[in-house]
Amino acid sequence: MHNVFLFLRRYSVFIIFLVMQIVALVMLFTDNRFHNTVFGMVSNVVSGNINQRVNRAEEFLSLSEQNKKLREQNAVLLSMMPSGILITDSAYKLVTDTVKLDSLKEYRQYQYLSAKIISNSVFLQQNYIMLHRGSAEGVAPNMAVVGMDGIIGTVVHVSENMSLVMSLLNRQSKVIATLKKGSGLGEVSWDGKDPRYLLLTKIPKTVVIKKGDTVVSSPYSDKFPPGLPIGTVYKVEQDQETNTYILLVKTAVDFYNVQHAYAVKNLLQEEMNELKRKLIKE
Amino acid sequence: MNLVVKNIIRLTLMLAIQVFVLNKVPPLHQFIVPYFYFVFLLWLPFKITRTALLFVAFGFGYLTDIFYKTPGLHVAACVFLAYLRPPFIKLLLPKEATEWGNEEPSRKTMGQLPYITYVVGLTLIHNFYLILLEWLQFGSFLYFTGKLLATTLVSLLMIIIADLLLSRNSRTR
Numbered sequence: 001m002h003n004v005f006l007f008l009r010r011y012s013v014f015i016i017f018l019v020m021q022i023v024a025l026v027m028l029f030t031d032n033r034f035h036n037t038v039f040g041m042v043s044n045v046v047s048g049n050i051n052q053r054v055n056r057a058e059e060f061l062s063l064s065e066q067n068k069k070l071r072e073q074n075a076v077l078l079s080m081m082p083s084g085i086l087i088t089d090s091a092y093k094l095v096t097d098t099v100k101l102d103s104l105k106e107y108r109q110y111q112y113l114s115a116k117i118i119s120n121s122v123f124l125q126q127n128y129i130m131l132h133r134g135s136a137e138g139v140a141p142n143m144a145v146v147g148m149d150g151i152i153g154t155v156v157h158v159s160e161n162m163s164l165v166m167s168l169l170n171r172q173s174k175v176i177a178t179l180k181k182g183s184g185l186g187e188v189s190w191d192g193k194d195p196r197y198l199l200l201t202k203i204p205k206t207v208v209i210k211k212g213d214t215v216v217s218s219p220y221s222d223k224f225p226p227g228l229p230i231g232t233v234y235k236v237e238q239d240q241e242t243n244t245y246i247l248l249v250k251t252a253v254d255f256y257n258v259q260h261a262y263a264v265k266n267l268l269q270e271e272m273n274e275l276k277r278k279l280i281k282e
Numbered sequence: 283m284n285l286v287v288k289n290i291i292r293l294t295l296m297l298a299i300q301v302f303v304l305n306k307v308p309p310l311h312q313f314i315v316p317y318f319y320f321v322f323l324l325w326l327p328f329k330i331t332r333t334a335l336l337f338v339a340f341g342f343g344y345l346t347d348i349f350y351k352t353p354g355l356h357v358a359a360c361v362f363l364a365y366l367r368p369p370f371i372k373l374l375l376p377k378e379a380t381e382w383g384n385e386e387p388s389r390k391t392m393g394q395l396p397y398i399t400y401v402v403g404l405t406l407i408h409n410f411y412l413i414l415l416e417w418l419q420f421g422s423f424l425y426f427t428g429k430l431l432a433t434t435l436v437s438l439l440m441i442i443i444a445d446l447l448l449s450r451n452s453r454t455r
Contacts, residue, residue: 013332017365021339023362025355028415043348054302123309125416128351162349166374192420193312 026075027277035267040157040164044130048162050118051130073148110225112146112262120222122169122195122255129153129165131261139163144264150229150252151175152218167173168230169195169255176221177230180214183207184204188215188230188249195255198231200247201239202258215249222272225264261274285327285384293342296322301349313425313432318440319346319356320408324401325361325450328382332368339364357411366407374400388450392401401441409434 008015027039059066115133133139135158143155144164153167154175166173168190174186177200184207186200198213213233219226235248266272299318307313330338343360347353370386383441385391387400401431409430417426 013336013365017361020336020361021358024340024343024354024417027355028352028358029418039353043351047349108289121305121308123315124310124350125420126352195302199353269310 041159044157044159044162044164048118048132048159049128052132052262055118062257065257069148069240072210074282080179094111109266109268111267113267114260114262115139115145115163117258117261120167120186120255120258122167125192126169127169127195127255128156129167129258129261129265131155131163131165132161133263134159134163135159136160138265139263140265143224143266143268144221144225145261146224146228146264147253147258149254152225152233152253152255152258155263165261166196167255168251168253175224176189176218177215177228178231179187179203179207179209180216180227185218185220186215186244186247190241196250197234198249198251200249201232201244203245203247205238205243205245207232207245209245209247215247221268223264289322292325292387293322297342297349298346305350306379311432313429315429315433316440317409317412317433317434318437318444320360320363321441321444323360324343324441325386325388326399327384328371329384329388332365335364335367336361355412355415358415359408362411363404363408366405370400370403386450389445402438405437405441406434408439432445435437 003139049090113133115131117129118132119130121127121129129152131139131145139155139158141155141158145152145155151168153165153170153173155163156166157164168175168188171190171192173188173190177186177188178184184203189199189201191199203209203252210256211233215230217224217228217235219229229251229252231251233247234250237246237248289448293299296319300317304316306319307316321341322342323335326338339360340357344359350356375392387397389397391397392400396426406415411429413426413433416429421429
């Protein structure tokens with residue numbers, strides 16, 4: 001027993017060092033839900049407050065830019081007003097964000113919750129965005145986040161008044177995407193090189209692709225509303241090893257300069273999850 | 283100024299510079315990431331005990347992680363740096379920790395060459411461990427070596443500039 005204490009005293013510094021390293025590495029490498037939630041909450045509470053203050057100053061500097069963008073979006077929305085569209089008697093309207101159960105009822109599938117972005121990074125390998133809207137205002141993990149120009153990312157952590165979004169510029173982010181004009185289902189990821197460009201892989205070579213084609217979210221995604229722009233094809237490369245393309249996609253959203261976003265709530269998500277759970281049970 | 287107060291102010295400044303300035307500077311290349319915050323640990327006084335140094339490093343790393351949203355990454359690197367700092371100093375200057383006054387490592391207290399060795403060595407250790415951990419999660423070997431070299435050079439450049447601008451230890455003596 002005496003020797004044990006002697007040993008502990010002698011190597012106390014090394015033991016503390018080892019314990020700290022193990023704690024840090026466990027935090028880093030385990031995908032523990034409890035720990036993630038706790039870290040997310042602590043970090044949201046501590047950094048959220050400070051980020052909010054810094055953001056207030058930064059936002060002031062880009063006011064005119066944001067104003068211009070909001071005006072542009074207003075113009076788009078105004079042009080969509082019914083008074084601006086002439087519908088002849090035989091015409092019918094297809095609304096993409098509603099699901100028709102039968103010919104009488106219309107269900108709303110997506111609800112957009114507006115939120116302000118209070119912190120954002122594009123220069124790291126794993127970039128996150130913080131929204132000033134949390135669980136108290138209806139944001140939940142796994143919701144999609146879109147901007148005025150296109151997709152931004154997915155909510156990963158939520159605290160009471162803030163939420164943390166994994167942006168498309170994250171090496172762990174993966175979004176199912178398709179080409180606007182045709183077939184082909186691919187995966188959008190980021191290689192960490194340039195925040196202006198994303199990678200689109202897994203599109204088969206049978207699809208004809210040209211520079212400038214629009215990449216949009218796929219109808220098979222359960223988070224993102226279908227048809228939202230992700231970017232435009234910037235460079236087409238053939239993957240020598242497989243039968244697919246590697247496409248460099250210019251982001252639709254200017255990640256350097258996003259201030260406002262919408263968290264997208266899928267109102268049918270519960271129902272979808274219910275069905276999926278049945279599959280697992282079997 | 284009180285040593286503790288001085289270091290708390292320094293901690294806040296280093297964190298603010300790292301998170302709100304360096305983190306938002308557009309990099310020239312994906313390899314060039316400016317890391318400066320760990321200089322706080324390099325500049326702590328000589329007489330701090332090893333245990334205290336480890337705990338300070340843990341807390342400092344955790345604060346950085348909170349802003350970078352990387353649970354554990356900076357903690358691991360900071361603790362690693364803090365563990366190796368005292369043996370490194372002893373290797374360069376054979377003197378007991380208790381023999382020092384309130385001085386902290388600088389060109390004046392350590393001498394030109396030992397200080398440069400100290401800064402280069404520990405910066406390399408910190409960046410090596412940090413980028414190694416990142417490499418284990420993603421990236422190739424080229425990514426690892428390229429980023430290690432570029433990042434260390436940028437860190438060293440910033441430390442040199444900081445040392446030229448600030449005249450530390452002038453008032454404590």
